[in-house]
Amino acid sequence: MPEQLLFAAEVTLNGLMAGVLYALVALGFVLIFKASGIFNYAQGVMALFAALTLVGIMDGQVPFAHLINAIFGTEVHHFGWHVPALLAILFTMVLMVAFAWVVNHFVLRHLVNQEPIILFMATIGLAYFLEGFGDIMWGSDIKKLDVGLPQGLNGWIDETTFNAFGYGFFIDNLDIVATVIAALLVTALVVFSQYTKQGRALRAVADDHQAALSVGISLNFIWVLVWSVAGFVALVAGIMWGAKSGVQFSLSLIALKALPVLMLGGFTSIPGAIVGGLIIGVGEKLFEFLLGPALGGATENWFAYVLALLFLVFRPQGLFGEKIIERV
Amino acid sequence: MFYREAGDFSTTYSEDSQTFPIKFDRVRYYVVLAVAFLVVPFIVNDYWLNAVLLPFLIYAIAAIGLNILTGYCGQVSLGTGGFMAVGAYACYKFMTGMDIYLMGADGEWVRYALPPINIFFSVILAGFVTAFVGLLFGLPSLRIKGFYLAVATLAAQFFLVWLFNKWSWTYNYSASGQINAPTRGVLGYEVTGPTAEPWAAYLFCLIFVVVLAWIARNLTRGSMGRRWMAIRDMDIAAEIIGVNPLGAKLSAFGVSSFFVGVSGALFFAVYLGAVEVGEAFGIQKSFLVLFMIIIGGLGSIFGSFAGAAFMVLLPVLLKNILVGTLGWPTDLAAHIEFIIVGALIVIFLIAEPHGLAQLWRIAKEKLRLWPFPY
Numbered sequence: 001m002p003e004q005l006l007f008a009a010e011v012t013l014n015g016l017m018a019g020v021l022y023a024l025v026a027l028g029f030v031l032i033f034k035a036s037g038i039f040n041y042a043q044g045v046m047a048l049f050a051a052l053t054l055v056g057i058m059d060g061q062v063p064f065a066h067l068i069n070a071i072f073g074t075e076v077h078h079f080g081w082h083v084p085a086l087l088a089i090l091f092t093m094v095l096m097v098a099f100a101w102v103v104n105h106f107v108l109r110h111l112v113n114q115e116p117i118i119l120f121m122a123t124i125g126l127a128y129f130l131e132g133f134g135d136i137m138w139g140s141d142i143k144k145l146d147v148g149l150p151q152g153l154n155g156w157i158d159e160t161t162f163n164a165f166g167y168g169f170f171i172d173n174l175d176i177v178a179t180v181i182a183a184l185l186v187t188a189l190v191v192f193s194q195y196t197k198q199g200r201a202l203r204a205v206a207d208d209h210q211a212a213l214s215v216g217i218s219l220n221f222i223w224v225l226v227w228s229v230a231g232f233v234a235l236v237a238g239i240m241w242g243a244k245s246g247v248q249f250s251l252s253l254i255a256l257k258a259l260p261v262l263m264l265g266g267f268t269s270i271p272g273a274i275v276g277g278l279i280i281g282v283g284e285k286l287f288e289f290l291l292g293p294a295l296g297g298a299t300e301n302w303f304a305y306v307l308a309l310l311f312l313v314f315r316p317q318g319l320f321g322e323k324i325i326e327r328v
Numbered sequence: 329m330f331y332r333e334a335g336d337f338s339t340t341y342s343e344d345s346q347t348f349p350i351k352f353d354r355v356r357y358y359v360v361l362a363v364a365f366l367v368v369p370f371i372v373n374d375y376w377l378n379a380v381l382l383p384f385l386i387y388a389i390a391a392i393g394l395n396i397l398t399g400y401c402g403q404v405s406l407g408t409g410g411f412m413a414v415g416a417y418a419c420y421k422f423m424t425g426m427d428i429y430l431m432g433a434d435g436e437w438v439r440y441a442l443p444p445i446n447i448f449f450s451v452i453l454a455g456f457v458t459a460f461v462g463l464l465f466g467l468p469s470l471r472i473k474g475f476y477l478a479v480a481t482l483a484a485q486f487f488l489v490w491l492f493n494k495w496s497w498t499y500n501y502s503a504s505g506q507i508n509a510p511t512r513g514v515l516g517y518e519v520t521g522p523t524a525e526p527w528a529a530y531l532f533c534l535i536f537v538v539v540l541a542w543i544a545r546n547l548t549r550g551s552m553g554r555r556w557m558a559i560r561d562m563d564i565a566a567e568i569i570g571v572n573p574l575g576a577k578l579s580a581f582g583v584s585s586f587f588v589g590v591s592g593a594l595f596f597a598v599y600l601g602a603v604e605v606g607e608a609f610g611i612q613k614s615f616l617v618l619f620m621i622i623i624g625g626l627g628s629i630f631g632s633f634a635g636a637a638f639m640v641l642l643p644v645l646l647k648n649i650l651v652g653t654l655g656w657p658t659d660l661a662a663h664i665e666f667i668i669v670g671a672l673i674v675i676f677l678i679a680e681p682h683g684l685a686q687l688w689r690i691a692k693e694k695l696r697l698w699p700f701p702y
Contacts, residue, residue: 039475066660070654107674107678111677117404117478118677121622121673125674128666128669128670129666129674130670132664132668132669133667135666136660136663256611259479260482296494299490301486302486302487305485305486305487308480309468309472309483312468312471312476313472316476
């Protein structure tokens with residue numbers, strides 16, 4: 001094969017892997033949107049917050065150390081212990097469930113029946129709140145997240161492709177792990193929503209709030225549940241992105257990247273989130289590879305949005321979204 | 329007490345649709361204008377100008393612009409920062425002399441340059457350029473609605489910021505990639521550049537704010553504003569009663585972008601003086617202006633001013649209290665500001681979705697009957 005084509009193939013593969021990571025964030029959006037019709041802008045910040053908390057617990061940081069030091073003039077920063085990754089993940093999950101309950105109890109319950117755009121703006125406010133809160137709780141410096149996932153070049157793929165084509169593909173181990181975990185996560189979500197009682201209740205709520213209420217499903221419970229599940233997805237996404245590029249503020253911006261993914265795939269479809277993520281991942285990597293040098297580079301910043309914009313003009317509900325029917 | 333009146337005795341349409349139907353309001357409006365024009369310029373100093381007055385005036389224009397699009401026409405936009413950047417860069421090109429390259433007869437590129445345009449007209453022209461760009465990005469709004477449109481406007485935000493980073497013509501090929509406002513003046517008084525007098529810069533912005541707010545108020549209560557509101561309330565129904573959705577939406581995008589462009593131009597030329605596009609006009613700016621109109625009140629000109637004042641004063645106030653009085657580190661104060669802004673937005677949406685403007689309206693209703701409510 002000619003070299004250019006091999007390069008392109010490698011770029012495509014890496015794009016697919018990046019797309020999986022976008023899809024992970026997008027999944028959380030879809031879950032909440034299906035169950036409560038809320039477009040949760042805070043999903044990215046939730047991922048950031050979860051990752052921050054995980055690192056903080058693992059390193060034994062004192063929460064709110066900065067604030068405590070400022071008020072009392074003390075010098076506390078670490079407890080001096082290290083918590084194993086699995087236990088820390090468990091603690092973080094407990095915190096995310098608590099967060100889900102707080103959001104439902106203090107915000108969403110008071111906004112029932114408001115227009116979707118009001119709810120959307122409320123989640124933007126929530127995102128700001130959570131961002132400031134996370135920074136105060138754990139500090140805003142860039143942190144390294146190491147939960148023991150394999151990283152770096154995958155030697156086996158490099159060797160095999162080198163023997164086959166005379167050119168070794170560079171595939172990051174972490175991306176492969178992310179792909180496997182994403183596949184597991186989607187399978188688990190599908191099993192959960194198809195074969196468990198709560199999952200059925202969740203689908204019923206997604207279909208019709210009032211009908212679900214009338215057969216005795218507790219909306220409050222379902223909303224806490226779905227925000228907890230979204231918190232779990234955010235945690236997984238936070239671990240993946242955190243391990244890849246460090247836990248830092250820019251992590252919350254991947255939420256913005258997940259938006260075009262959703263628009264492509266449709267807001268209501270879990271497979272849509274995956275396919276949309278893959279299209280965006282491959283699309284932006286290939287575009288940068290083919291046209292980036294001619295345009296001055298860094299086209300990844302906007303390509304996804306422009307692609308989604310053009311796509312929406314022709315298919316306003318996305319690839320797999322429910323058809324938009326307008327009534328007067 | 330203040331709002332004493334016996335009833336509603338309007339006999340003509342013009343009386344009925346007055347902006348300030350109560351005499352007290354009318355007088356107050358003239359007093360505020362008189363103070364702003366005749367008193368403040370004599371007492372303003374550098375700190376007040378740069379920390380409070382200029383950002384307030386400039387953000388008020390941007391907030392009115394976004395309010396026209398989002399509050400009156402119901403099209404949520406997250407591209408305000410990008411459009412402000414268009415205004416800033418267009419203003420820069422006009423005030424330093426717009427240059428274009430045309431193919432000459434011998435196949436060589438020949439550079440033609442306009443002479444530098446007066447800053448006042450540069451700002452207005454920048455508004456028109458932004459209006460044109462806004463129209464382009466408004467075109468998809470006919471098919472894309474609601475959230476989808478909000479996300480689609482992100483395309484404008486990211487694409488425009490990227491463009492001004494990469495297209496060196498827009499920053500006159502300067503090595504740093506920044507744009508710097510040269511010293512320019514109106515009628516012999518310098519309003520931009522490091523040597524500008526505070527009162528001149530203040531008056532320059534104030535004139536824009538007053539004229540634009542007056543235009544916005546009259547547009548929104550006229551037939552154009554009614555068309556926008558009809559589209560906002562229900563677009564299909566509006567279409568059926570004869571509102572052209574394309575015309576209404578595009579005019580809202582155009583007018584709104586004009587305002588935002590003017591505010592971007594002033595933000596760059598008068599307020600900051602030097603701009604790096606990603607820093608000054610990033611996505612955070614879009615959200616900031618959006619918060620202003622949510623907190624101030626969607627669909628209200630007064631609300632735009634109230635929201636701008638609130639979002640400008642809050643950080644100054646917090647900084648003075650936390651850093652100045654309590655002696656906390658600045659980064660901690662910045663994080664607490666995030667928490668407070670976020671919480672306030674949620675609280676406002678829950679308690680009063682129509683913002684400060686609605687609180688003001690309620691207060692006025694109460695004042696009318698005070699001290700003997702029934």
